[in-house]
Amino acid sequence: MTELLDLIKDPDLKDLMGKAKSETSFDDIIKGLNDLNPWNAPDEKETNRKDFVENLEKYFSKKEWEKEGALEEELKKLPGIANEDKGVFIPLLAYNILENIYSVLPHDKINTEDTFKKKVLIALMICLPFMDYQQAFDGNLCDPRVIILGINPRFKADTFYDYEQKEEKKFMVDHMKEVYKTPIRDGNCSMMYKMNKNGEKIKPTDLHIAEDDYYYGKNGHFYPNVSDDLKEEHRSHCLGKEGKNPLAFLELFPYASKGVNTWWNTEDLIHACKLLQYDGAVYNDIKAWATDNIDDISNISWVIKNKIGLKSNELLYSQQWILCLLYCILIKNSKSIEHDKWFVISTRSAGDLLKRLEAFINTAIKIENNPNEKKSKFCFLTTNSSRSRYLTPTNLAVVENGVKGIKINEPNAERFWNTSDTSASQNATGSTKDQENETLNNQSFRHLWGIKKKVKDK
Structure with a gap:
């Protein structure tokens, strides 16, 4: 199998890696990585969720889903997919949607009202994660003491959108635009903004950590069998206002899903049904059907699983960028006398x-x-x-x-x-x-x- 290093083929990224090896100023390398990051494209017109759902419904109602390339054109409007990735990733995502439809509705050739709704739901469920920003990185991306690699937790579906009020949470969207514009800043880059129970933005440097936070929460992935005193000391150490955050989180597949096999869970299903505006009876019927068929509906296709597990011999540009960033951090750390x-x-x-x-x-x-x-x-x-x-x-x-x-x-x-x-x-x-x-x-x-x-x- 081809070495990961050889799969970084973008000439600009390879040039930055060469500069890192030749001990070029890391300030210049960091600036280059910021300029080349996949989410640094000029702001595009925001994709309205209601419009996207209506386009999906038109697409399936007219049987345009049988036309080659028609679904891909709709998927290109998803704002959560980096522009540089769309050429490779959009065809895989379209294949994933159609594969799941054929899997769970193999004999429904006639587009009845019931099968039509189910097709739209399947497509929307797979598209839902790509309507928002993805947590591709977090923490200190300059000189961390600990670098955590893997599939980091996906943002909750309502992090950026209020499904009850049917409107974006503007302060979260604006914050993420700023984060992705310049992801690598300094050694004290704070972790994600969080919200309190009143929906107000707070900084984690205030050490108000959500109970269910994936890493830092009461039962977070750092803390099983650790005393409460040590939990507080670690939170302060990593997120406090003084000193340097020692942690970097890098997502090797920057489109985080529920896991390596499924895109979504029942919480996403509830949000999707709200977007589709089904009434009570239809909502209950389709939710029961989707729950019974959850594995087939939410399955991640094998071609995308290969990219999640880095088994493919072709990387998305965003994966190349993440690995280039990792490569430069590794070299910098190996020369550092600080750690x-x-x-x-x-x-x-x-x-x-x-x-x-x-x-x-x-x-x-x-x-x-x-x-x-x-x-x-x-x-x-x-x-x-x-x-x-x-x-x-x-x-x-x-x-x-x-x-x-x-x-x-x-x-x-x-x-x-x-x-x-x-x-x-x-x-x-x-x-x-x-x-x-x-x-x-x-x-x-x-x-x-x-x-x-x-x-x-x-």
Whole structure:
């Protein structure tokens, strides 16, 4: 299988990677990445959701869906797909819609009112994620201590649109336009804006975190089996106003879905039915039908799954840009003296993907030339369980030669604990007297996220 590095074919991106290798000023490289980012196109006319739904209904009612290329023309109006990706991705998305329709309605040749509504619903359900901005990246994209790769959580369907009032949430849309215009700013780039219960915009730097936040919430992916005190310390460390956010989140497939197999869930179904304005009886019937056929209706086609899993030998431009950004961050971190230890974590743990990512990382930081020096500073980790993406010491393992090795919370995880900070090594083995009451899991947690243990006053 072709190496990921060789799949970055855009000449401008390749030029930036060459500059990163030749130690060109990273300020110039960051400016170049900002200028070339896939979402930096001039503002286009906003796509009205009501108009889009009406166009889908016209398309299916006239049987134009049987005409080659007609559906693709409608899909080109989706604002959530980067212009540079549309030439490759739109035909795949159109194929996905028609494949799912044929799968769930194989014998319904006559376009009855019932089958017509179901076809429109299937198409709308697959299009729904692309009506909004996607969370392709987040956090510190300049010099992070921890780089998290994978399929990051999709924004909720009502993040940018109020389905009750049938209007955009303008402050969120405007904020995301600004974020995507210049994604790489400085080491203190805050995480996404969030809303409080009154629908008012707040900054996460105020440390008001939603209870159900995917990473930082009460049961977020950072915090199983972690004390409340340590949760607050970690939130403050990552999101506080002082210091630098140590985390970068990079979406290797920048059109996040519900998972690797499905586009949506029942919450999206409710929003789609509201857009279609079905009355109570029709709403209940079609919701029951869609729920019974949820796997077939929401299935992601195999050609797109290959892009999600980086199994394809052709990358979307947005994927090339994300990998180029990762490549430049890796090189910068490998030359930095600021981090005594830094990490890359893959939330996907499939063996073939780990091998491709590890080869990409090793090439970027030239680990094969001086493995001992590089490995003393850098560590590649993945989730230990394929069913769980919790980013905690009990569920993270070191990757060696594309294979998951020892968990990082075990005392003999020598590679993980081999740092220039001797106190960290002592804490990891539990040998320091002052640390004897703290679990090894918490010690590993502190070390991974760079949180220093507070020393009590004597």
